[in-house]
């Protein structure tokens with residue numbers, strides 16, 4: 493496995509693979525790898541001859557007061573895990589390598605209109621510009637044939653798809669399902685922040701989504717009724733959590749929908765004292 497810390501080395505490794513006629517699958521991550529990340533790595537491994545993973549905690553997608561400094565960075569464990577799963581290339585650049593003029597020193601940023609104005613974008617206003625800019629940079633550096641993202645970050649995947657389409661980036665975007673703990677909690681590098689009590693209550697997010705799916709499958713109630721039921725469940729089952737948002741949205745436009753008689757996405761974010769958790773479910 494090649495570990496590249498510079499853009500030049502990363503490009504050279506990919507160029508050599510392409511010269512051998514290999515297709516390149518790419519899984520961008522912020523590290524602290526878990527089974528959610530591994531699901532994408534394994535899928536890439538099955539589909540492509542060359543698998544690249546990036547590990548980069550991108551400062552420009554964290555807002556002021558968020559967990560940039562505390563974000564876990566278990567570099568050696570991550571590299572070992574990648575080695576074990578047959579990854580060919582890990583691109584693990586420094587902040588200086590990605591942002592030679594400093595994280596705020598660049599003069600170019602990628603903004604997708606409208607899609608970031610809802611869900612997580614409401615409480616994290618700069619987040620998706622940071623995500624799009626770093627993903628655009630990573631796609632330009634790695635130049636993969638296929639890039640893998642998780643449905644766990646539904647809004648992110650929708651925005652990246654749109655960016656790739658609007659900018660004619662020659663890459664196929666594949667979105668894989670959310671990988672969960674046995675009790676239903678969506679895996680996240682941030683789950684490690686939770687206290688035992690918070691962890692026990694965090695299962696309420698996936699329970700609320702299950703409740704929404706059951707209600708919608710049974711009677712297609714107005715979205716407002718579903719949201720109220722989800723809110724009531726969280727109030728009872730997760731008193732340590734403060735709801736950031738609960739929304740029922742169109743799967744493509746992410747606009748709030750009043751009715752649930754067509755496919756929707758139920759999505760929520762809950763702030764616990766030690767971590768803000770998100771989850772979503774596509775309900776057909």
Ligand code: AMP
Pocket residue numbers: 520521522523527528529531532640641642643644645668669670671672678679680681
């Ligand atoms: P992150 O390291 O959190 O930025 O995530 C890197 C990629 O893994 C993103 O495309 C995420 O959507 C995806 N991901 C994170 N958690 C999960 C999960 N529990 N299941 C599936 N994909 C995930």
